[in-house]
Amino acid sequence: MFPFIFLGTCTIIIVLALSLFYKMQRLKELGGKIAALNFSLEEMDEQAKLIMRTDIELNKTQEELDKKIAGLDALQKLSQEINTTLEEKQIFNKIDYKYLEELGFEKSLAFLWKNFEREFRLYLSVGYNQDTSEKIRIEINTKKDYFLDLIENGRTASSASLPESFLPKDKVDQLFQTHSFIICPVLTQEGDKGFIFVGTQNIETPVTKGDQEFISILSNQIAQTLDNARLFEKTWKSQQELEMKVEERTRQLTGALEEVKKMSKRKSDFISSVSHELRTPLTSIKGYAAILLSEKLGSLPDDVRNKLEKINRHSDELVHMINDLLDISRIESGKVDMKLESLDLKAIIDKIFDLLFEQLKTKNISYGHNIPDNCQKILADRSQIERVFINLLSNALKFTPQNGKININANCLNKIIQIDVKDSGFGIPEEAQGHLFEEFYRVDNTINQEVKGTGLGLALIKHIIEAHGGRIWVKSKLGEGSTFSFTLKAA
Ligand code: ADP
Numbered sequence: 001m002f003p004f005i006f007l008g009t010c011t012i013i014i015v016l017a018l019s020l021f022y023k024m025q026r027l028k029e030l031g032g033k034i035a036a037l038n039f040s041l042e043e044m045d046e047q048a049k050l051i052m053r054t055d056i057e058l059n060k061t062q063e064e065l066d067k068k069i070a071g072l073d074a075l076q077k078l079s080q081e082i083n084t085t086l087e088e089k090q091i092f093n094k095i096d097y098k099y100l101e102e103l104g105f106e107k108s109l110a111f112l113w114k115n116f117e118r119e120f121r122l123y124l125s126v127g128y129n130q131d132t133s134e135k136i137r138i139e140i141n142t143k144k145d146y147f148l149d150l151i152e153n154g155r156t157a158s159s160a161s162l163p164e165s166f167l168p169k170d171k172v173d174q175l176f177q178t179h180s181f182i183i184c185p186v187l188t189q190e191g192d193k194g195f196i197f198v199g200t201q202n203i204e205t206p207v208t209k210g211d212q213e214f215i216s217i218l219s220n221q222i223a224q225t226l227d228n229a230r231l232f233e234k235t236w237k238s239q240q241e242l243e244m245k246v247e248e249r250t251r252q253l254t255g256a257l258e259e260v261k262k263m264s265k266r267k268s269d270f271i272s273s274v275s276h277e278l279r280t281p282l283t284s285i286k287g288y289a290a291i292l293l294s295e296k297l298g299s300l301p302d303d304v305r306n307k308l309e310k311i312n313r314h315s316d317e318l319v320h321m322i323n324d325l326l327d328i329s330r331i332e333s334g335k336v337d338m339k340l341e342s343l344d345l346k347a348i349i350d351k352i353f354d355l356l357f358e359q360l361k362t363k364n365i366s367y368g369h370n371i372p373d374n375c376q377k378i379l380a381d382r383s384q385i386e387r388v389f390i391n392l393l394s395n396a397l398k399f400t401p402q403n404g405k406i407n408i409n410a411n412c413l414n415k416i417i418q419i420d421v422k423d424s425g426f427g428i429p430e431e432a433q434g435h436l437f438e439e440f441y442r443v444d445n446t447i448n449q450e451v452k453g454t455g456l457g458l459a460l461i462k463h464i465i466e467a468h469g470g471r472i473w474v475k476s477k478l479g480e481g482s483t484f485s486f487t488l489k490a491a
Pocket of ligand 1: 391397399442448454
C-alpha cells in the first residue's frame with residue numbers, strides 16, 4: 001500500500017512542482033510583459049508631455065503671430081495716415097494712443113533736434129502729463145550728446161541697452177514710467193534729426209526684437225514723410241514767391257500798359273488836333289492857289305504858274321498825309337465804326353485794278369487774280385477794304401519795274417479768307433520787313449529816294465485789317481518781289 005501512496009504523493013509533488021514551475025515561467029513572462037508595458041507607458045507619457053509642450057509653444061507662437069499681424073496692421077494704417085500729412089506737427093499727432101495700443105505700447109515720445117536753438121524739441125507725448133513730459137524733455141536735453149550720437153550713427157537703443165552712464169536703470173524706469181522701451185532714430189535726407197520713443201509698463205509683455213523692427217519701420221516712415229513735408233514746404237514757398245513775383249510783374253505791366261494807353265491816347269489826340277489845325281490853313285492855301293491858277297485875278301507868268309502848281313501838288317500830298325494820319329488815330333482810338341457787310345471780293349479787286357489801269361498800262365505790268373469760288377464773299381467795311389487794296393496795289397505798282405507782274409490770290413480755310421497781293425518788284429531787305437507796318441517807316445534805299453511816299457500807308461492798312469479782326473504780314477526777297485498777305489472773315 002505504502003509504495004502506492006508514496007508513488008501517488010511523488011506524482012502529485014511532481015505535478016505540483018511542474019505546475020509551479022510552469023506558473024513561475026508564466027509569471028516571469030508576465031513580469032517581462034509588464035516591464036515592456038511600463039516602458040511603453042512611460043514612452044507614451046513622454047510623448048504626451050511633448051505634445052502638450054508643443055501645443056503650448058504653438059499657442060504662444062500663434063499669439064505672437066496674432067500680435068505681429070495686429071501690429072503690422074496698426075503700422076500700415078498709421079503709415080497711411082502719416083503719409084497723407086505734409087505738416088511737421090501733424091505727422092507726430094497721428095501717432096495716437098489707439099495705434100500705440102495696437103502696437104502693444106502705452107507710452108510714446110518724439111523729439112526733433114532744432115539746430116538754431118541747439119536743443120531737442122518735444123513733438124509728441126502720449127501717456128505722460130505735461131509736467132512729466134517737461135521733466136523728460138529737460139533730461140533728454142542734458143543728455144543731448146548721447147542722443148545726437150545715437151541718431152547720427154542710426155543706432156536703436158532699448159531699456160536693456162541703455163548704458164548706466166545715461167542714468168541708472170531704476171532712475172530710467174522712474175523717468176519714463178516704463179518697464180521696457182525702444183528708442184529709434186529719425187534721420188531725414190534733408191538733415192532733420194530726431195528720435196521716437198515707445199514703451200510699456202507691462203512686465204508681462206516687454207518689448208521684443210519684433211517690436212524693435214516695427215518701430216524702426218515707423219521711424220523710417222516718419223523720416224520719409226518729414227522729407228516730403230520739407231519738399232512740399234520748399235515747393236510751396238517757391239510757388240508763393242513765384243506767384244508774388246508774377247503778381248508784382250503783372251501790377252507793373254498793368255501800370256505800364258495803362259501808361260502806354262494814356263500815351264497812345266495823348267498821341268492820337270495830338271495827331272488828330274494837329275491834323276485838324278493843319279487842314280484849315282491847307283484848305284485856304286489850296287483855295288488861294290486854285291483862284292490864282294484860274295487866272296480870274298489876272299494872267300500868270302509861266303514861272304509863277306509852275307510854282308503855284310507845285311504849291312497845289314504839295315498841298316494835295318499834305319492833305320493826303322493828314323487824312324491818313326487822322327484815319328490812323330481814329331481807327332486806333334476805336335472812333336471808326338466798321339460797317340461790316342458781305343462783299344464780293346472779285347468785284348472789289350476788279351474795281352481797284354480799273355482805277356489803277358492807266359498806271360498799270362504805262363508800266364506794262366501784267367495783272368490778274370485767282371479767287372476760288374469758296375473765297376468770293378468777305379465780311380468787311382467796303383470803303384476801308386477798298387483803301388487796303390488801293391494802298392497795297394499802289395505800293396506794288398510803285399515798287400515793281402516795267403513789264404513786271406502783280407497777282408492777287410485767295411484761299412479759304414475754316415471761314416477765314418487769306419488774300420495774297422504778290423508783285424515781282426524790287427523786294428524788301430530782310431532787316432526792314434519787321435518795321436514796314438510802323439508809322440512813317442520807309443525803307444532807306446535809292447528806290448525810295450525817287451518814289452514818293454509818307455510811310456503811313458502800311459500802318460493804316462494794318463489798323464484797318466486788325467479792326468476787322470484779321471492780321472497782315474509780308475514775305476519778300478530782295479530782287480524777287482514781295483507778297484503782302486492778310487486775313488478777313490468769310491461772309
Ligand atoms: P509809302 O509807300 O508811302 O512809303 P507805306 O507804308 O505804304 O509807305 O510803305 C512803307 C515802305 O514799305 C515803303 O516806303 C517801301 O519802302 C516799302 N514797301 C511797301 N510796299 C512795297 C512793295 N510792294 N515792294 C517793295 N517795297 C515796298
